[in-house]
Structure formats: structure tokens, C-alpha cells
Ligand SMILES: Nc1ncnc2c1ncn2[C@@H]1O[C@H](COP(=O)(O)OP(=O)(O)OP(=O)(O)O)[C@@H](O)[C@H]1O
């Protein structure tokens with residue numbers, strides 16, 4: 144039986160770094176066999192959490208990307224009308240007739256991610272990622288209640304499919320709208336914080352192996368200070384990774400003014416944010432050099 148530390152270690156081995164809180168949330172989701180709802184700022188690793196968990200457990204990953212207008216026939220199951228039509232034609236050509244009961248059977252059922260997660264069998268339970276649930280219309284959530292609560296879905300024409308082994312379900316949301324209490328009630332919950340500086344630096348180290356270590360430390364500090372500004376869109380891990388990749392591609396071994404200016408678009412995603420960062424630039428960079436000097440003094 145795995146414990147939270149085992150999960151943390153396995154995720155670490157595939158370069159997904161989690162703190163104790165997140166490791167415990169994942170451990171509980173696996174142990175209690177309950178869906179896990181992950182929320183957090185954009186780019187904080189919600190989607191990657193499900194992908195990494197599947198890899199770490201050697202489990203198949205099934206993904207449902209939510210969007211406005213998503214329907215049951217795209218998320219749960221659909222009838223294969225073409226095959227039904229063919230079956231009818233075939234029966235007609237044989238002068239036979241088909242009843243509804245002959246046409247609405249498993250043979251004509253097309254799996255969509257939720258039904259697939261229920262019916263996937265194998266040595267390891269699949270991980271089902273229901274990504275960005277807040278993008279789907281709120282009525283869509285009600286379609287998930289039976290599945291989230293009982294790991295089953297009921298198809299009126301056939302009956303109820305119950306998962307032999309409960310899939311591991313990870314839902315993510317960016318909080319673009321409030322989710323129903325009924326959905327929250329059926330899930331464990333974890334808010335992913337922006338990683339602490341040491342973990343953020345380690346994530347950068349793993350994600351951009353070519354980056355210089357001094358650059359990674361300075362960039363982590365710089366990003367921390369930028370995040371403290373009042374921005375429309377504070378840079379997340381995804382932006383930090385892009386930025387360090389860009390700086391590295393330009394050959395920067397540490398934060399130097401011209402390269403930082405040239406690559407600012409990787410962390411400033413609106414004109415207002417760009418000018419806010421530019422206005423505070425000397426403070427941000429000065430504090431940077433200052434802390435680098437302090438570090439040199441401290442270690443010398
Ligand atoms: N804890 C972490 N360990 C390793 N990499 C991470 C971690 N957190 C984020 N990342 C990296 O940051 C990037 C963004 O992660 P991801 O796309 O999963 O974020 P998200 O929260 O789903 O964002 P969005 O809300 O925009 O969909 C990925 O490249 C991912 O590898």
C-alpha cells in the first residue's frame with residue numbers, strides 16, 4: 144500500500160514536484176477512491192497533476208476537456224446512428240424487422256470518456272482527468288453527479304454500468320465561475336498554491352535542464368517579486384518555465400537587463416502588466432542584484 148511519501152517520491156521521479164499538502168490530497172483520492180477537485184491559479188500544475196499521477200501509477204489516462212456547450216453525448220456515451228441505420232437496412236434486406244430493443248444495445252454504444260473510464264479494465268485503475276470543469280455550462284455538472292458519487296452511469300435503454308474498480312478522477316477548475324455545492328460535496332478538494340521558492344527553482348531546474356543555476360535562482364526571486372505587484376495576470380510556473388527557456392536560448396547565464404527586457408513578453412501577458420513590470424523594473428532588478436550580492440557575501 145502506497146503512502147503520501149511514496150506518491151511524492153514517484154512523482155518526483157518523473158519531475159512533478161508536490162508539497163506535502165498535494166501529496167496527501169492525491170494519496171487520499173487514491174485511498175478513499177473519491178474524485179479530487181483541484182483549483183489554483185492558471186499554470187500551477189493542475190492538468191499536469193492528473194497526467195503525472197497516471198504516469199506514476201502506470202495507469203491509463205483518459206481525458207475529458209470541458210468547454211462551453213459540452214454535452215452528454217461527447218462526455219458520457221453516444222449511440223452509433225450509422226451502425227444502427229446499417230443494421231436496419233440489413234434487416235430490411237432480409238425481410239426482417241428490428242425492434243428498438245435490438246438497436247439500443249451495447250453493440251451500438253459509443254464510449255465517451257466517462258463511460259470509457261467506467262469500463263476500462265486492467266491491472267491498474269485508469270486516471271480520468273475532467274479538465275477545466277468551470278468552462279462547461281453549469282447544467283453539465285449535474286450529468287456528472289451519478290458518476291462522481293457512485294462511479295456508475297445509467298443508460299436508460301440498457302441499464303446501469305458500475306465500474307468494477309473505481310477510476311481515479313481528477314477534476315480541475317480555474318474558478319471562472321462557482322461550481323455547484325452538489326459537485327463539491329462529491330469531491331475531495333485541494334487548492335494548489337504557487338510553489339515555495341525552493342520548489343519553484345527545482346521545477347525550473349527540471350523543466351529547463353540547460354539553464355544556468357545562477358539564472359534559475361535569480362529568475363525565481365524575480366518572478367516572486369513580480370508576483371507581488373498588482374498585475375492582471377501574475378506569472379505562474381508555466382510562464383516562469385517559458386521565460387527561463389527564452390533567457391537560456393538567448394545565452395543568458397544570469398539576469399541581465401537587455402535580455403530581461405527582450406524576454407519580458409514571456410511573463411507579462413497584457414500591455415498593462417508589461418508597463419507595471421517596466422515601471423518597477425529597476426526595483427525588481429536592483430533587489431535582484433542586491434540579494435545576489437548578499438548571497439555572495441554570505442557564502443564568501
Ligand atoms: N509541481 C510541478 N512540478 C513540475 N512541473 C510543474 C509543476 N507545476 C507546474 N508545472 C509545469 O508548469 C506548466 C503548467 O502546468 P499545467 O498546464 O498543468 O497548469 P494548469 O494549472 O493546468 O494551468 P491552466 O489553468 O492554465 O490549465 C507545465 O509545463 C508543468 O509541467
Ligand SMILES: [Mg+2]
Pocket residue numbers: 189190191274315
Ligand atoms: Mg490546465
